[in-house]
Amino acid sequence: MSVGKITQTNNGKVIHKEQNTIYIDEQNKIVTKTLGPRPGSSSVVNIVPEWVQAYKIFQTINPYVVKVKNLISSNSFTMEYVPNLGTVDEWLQSRKGKRHSITRLELFELTKCIMSVIPSSMEMSKVLDTLNENDLKRGYGKHSLWVNSDMHIHNIVCVSEGDNPQFKIIDPDSWWIWNDANHNDDYDQPHPLDQIRRMNTMITNVINDRANLY
Numbered sequence: 001m002s003v004g005k006i007t008q009t010n011n012g013k014v015i016h017k018e019q020n021t022i023y024i025d026e027q028n029k030i031v032t033k034t035l036g037p038r039p040g041s042s043s044v045v046n047i048v049p050e051w052v053q054a055y056k057i058f059q060t061i062n063p064y065v066v067k068v069k070n071l072i073s074s075n076s077f078t079m080e081y082v083p084n085l086g087t088v089d090e091w092l093q094s095r096k097g098k099r100h101s102i103t104r105l106e107l108f109e110l111t112k113c114i115m116s117v118i119p120s121s122m123e124m125s126k127v128l129d130t131l132n133e134n135d136l137k138r139g140y141g142k143h144s145l146w147v148n149s150d151m152h153i154h155n156i157v158c159v160s161e162g163d164n165p166q167f168k169i170i171d172p173d174s175w176w177i178w179n180d181a182n183h184n185d186d187y188d189q190p191h192p193l194d195q196i197r198r199m200n201t202m203i204t205n206v207i208n209d210r211a212n213l214y
Contacts, residue, residue, distance in 0.1 A: 005017075009023075011025045011026060011027040011028065012024040012025045012026040012027065013026075018036075019035070019036030019037055019038065020033060020034065020035050020036055021033070021034045021036070022034075024081060025081065026081060026083075028081075029080065029081040030069065030078055030079075030080065030081055031078065031079050031080070031081050032072065032076065032077070032078050033076065033077060033078075033079065033173070034073075034075060034076040035047070035075045035076070035173060036075075044074075044075050045075055045173070046074050046075065047071060047074055047075060047076075047077060047173070048074075049071055050177075051176070051177065052068060052070075052071045052077065054124070054128070054146070054177060055068045055172055055175060056068060057124065057127055058120070058124045058146065058175065061120050061123050061124055061127070062116050062117075062120035062124075062169075063116075064112075064113045064116045064167065064168060064169050065120075065168070065169045065172065065175075066079050066080055066082055066168050066169065066170050066172055067079060067080045068172050077172075077173075079172060082157060082159060082168050082170070083159070084157035084158055084159050084168070085157070085158045085159070085160075085161060086157065086158060087153065087154050087155070087156065087157050087158075088110065088153040088154075088156045088157070088158060088167070089153045089154055091157075091158040091161075103161075103162070103165075105162075105163065105165055106161060106162075106165040109165040109166065109167060110156075110165070110167055113156060113167040113168075113169065114156070114203055115203065116169075117148055117151055117169070117202075117203060118196065118200060118203070121145070121146050121147060121148065121196075122196075124146035125144065125145045125146045128144040128145075128146060128177065129143070129144075143179065144177050144178065144179040145177070145178040145179070145196075146175065146176075146177060146178075147175070147176060147177075147178050147196075147198075148174050148175050148202070149174055149175075149176060150171060150174035150202075151169075151174070151202040151203060152202065152205065155169060155170050155171040155174065156168065156169050156170070157170055
């Protein structure tokens with residue numbers, strides 16, 4: 001996957017990737033992401049304060065996800081800057097051809113990061129069940145499911161390697177709240193178990209992608 005068009009600035013860089021713009025301020029250690037229209041759509045993604053509130057709860061549940069800071073506008077938010085060695089595919093590709101492209105400890109930690117997606121999603125979904133019923137109008141409350149719609153190795157970065165490997169799941173807007181209230185009545189919604197199966201399939205694909213680079 002292409003990393004997008006990169007422009008260097010005095011404090012960091014700006015990445016224009018697909019429909020989104022990501023400004024990385026390395027000096028102040030903050031990232032600002034502005035979302036554009038989804039592929040095939042002319043409408044801009046709308047980020048609601050409830051999503052930010054939910055994600056901030058979620059980031060206390062899953063230590064592998066990047067932390068969101070503030071909502072800037074209806075399609076822009078800030079998050080922490082995580083210095084890294086590249087996305088997992090870039091990191092593994094840079095080591096391909098060596099005797100050991102990934103060590104035992106690195107493999108264990110990467111697997112823990114990948115497999116954290118489903119249990120943390122379930123834990124967050126249980127938290128949503130405890131919220132006020134009035135929030136259901138935004139699909140935010142009982143019977144909701146916290147899901148990731150874009151899990152792959154391009155959205156995981158290697159923070160450190162060697163004896164103390166660390167990985168982070170980036171792209172926080174890939175997480176969202178699934179509920180019938182998110183869509184109109186004419187939209188045929190899959191069963192929550194299908195959402196979990198879909199995430200499990202994405203995780204399997206992540207592992208397969210990693211295996212292809214091993």
